[in-house]
Amino acid sequence: MSATLMVQDQFLLHNWHVVAHSQDLQPGTVLQKRLLGEDIVLWHNGDQALAWQDFCPHRGARLSLGWIEKDNLVCPYHGLAFNTDGKCVLVPATPDQPPPARACIQTYHIQERHGMLWVCLGTPQNDIPAIPDWEDPSFRKILCGPYHFNSSPLRVIENLIDPTHFAFVHKGIFADSRRPEVTHYDLESHPDGISFKFGIWELDPASGDPSAPMFFATYQYRLCQPLLGYFQRRGDNDSCMNLFFMVTPVDEEECVLSFWVVENFLYKIPDSAFVAMENQIMSQDKVIVESQRPKRLPLDLQAEVHLPSDRYSIAYRKWLKQQGVTFGSI
Known part of the structure; x- marks a missing residue:
């Protein structure tokens, strides 16, 4: 047997x-x-x-x-x-x-x-990617999660690479609907993933004042595998934050998200407060993502309405289809 x-x-x-x-x-x-x-x-x-x-x-x-x-x-x-x-x-x-x-x-x-x-579970085709600045002693490392989602792991990744929801779902934490516009830069698809860069208006999370003036920040994203990637946020004076996200595909409509934050400029925020902030952000994402229907990600681009600002999720869906990914999709 x-x-x-x-x-x-x-x-x-x-x-x-x-x-x-x-x-x-x-x-x-x-x-x-x-x-x-x-x-x-x-x-x-x-x-x-x-x-x-x-x-x-x-x-x-x-x-x-x-x-x-x-x-x-x-x-x-x-x-x-x-x-x-x-x-x-x-x-x-x-x-x-x-x-x-x-x-x-x-x-x-x-x-x-x-x-x-x-x-x-099979035969590894690639190495586990490195985390940028992981070995630099001037960077702090904070592990966040696990966060459990009753949704497709592909839906969770698509939410992570979608900057246009920040100003609404996470209003008052690090973004705000006063400045919801996104500036798009590069977008490239590779056999082993996609990369892109955009700019958004942000709040200073260290200030704790959601009415404070906003500033412009740029993000560079890299998806290394369908459920694995990172972004780098670089600012003035060599300030940098890397967020390396890992989604575990438990089942087609169940997954677990964890991520490492590796940064060198937010020391005013203690580790415990930083994790609490990320927990709040993830709880907001969880409500929205678990409400999406269908739970599995449609790879047919005709199945949902797409906007010009959806360029990263569209590229992600096209890449998944090219790679033959079916788990968690329809």
Whole structure:
């Protein structure tokens, strides 16, 4: 008896996806996660983190309900023990007999980077991208999330790359409807993603005064994978903020967003206050994104009305279609 990987989206299958924060998987712990509609188990034997299909080949029980013993993961149903290669090495009911050769687990690629655990269910086609200024000691790093959305992961990414909603959904926090216009610059599509640059009018989040004068800021975006990317906001005096966003596709209409903020000029805002501000921004996005219908992103450009200011989301949808992305789309 076996479980068959049901992921049909070959492009996302061979991408890296964040599944947990590194601190969540301490040595000796077992976690249950879901990625691309597949149940997976994460466990740490003290030397390494491992990611497997959450399925015992004996009677189909969840291995994530089990425990770690002598560097093996033990199934909670009949005590079968599996080594780090995913092979059964012990059947307690018949300890003197070798386990069946078929008693093995589907294993997945796993890496730890940027304080996160990344899993690829297929064969990795690309490296996990670097975060700009990550190694610069003058930059502060703040991890925000996880934020859970009952919506397509593609809808969440499209919301992140849409600057025209800032002045309305996030009015008074970092943008305002007094100056909703967006100045568009470059837009380029590449085989491995899209990049673009725009300018918007902003409030100073450190001032706490939504009626204060606004100033113009430019943003450079780069989508490295369908569910992974970053933006850089550069200002005067070498001030810079990078926001590296990672959307985990749990199911076609469920996902989790986390992001790193790497910046060098907002030290007036303590880490806790910064996270609280981002939590407020994400709660505003969550209400809107979860209200969208259909929940899955339409890749047919005739399915929704498009405006001239939608140039980045249109480019994103075209690129997804070119790459054959189907998970979370219609």
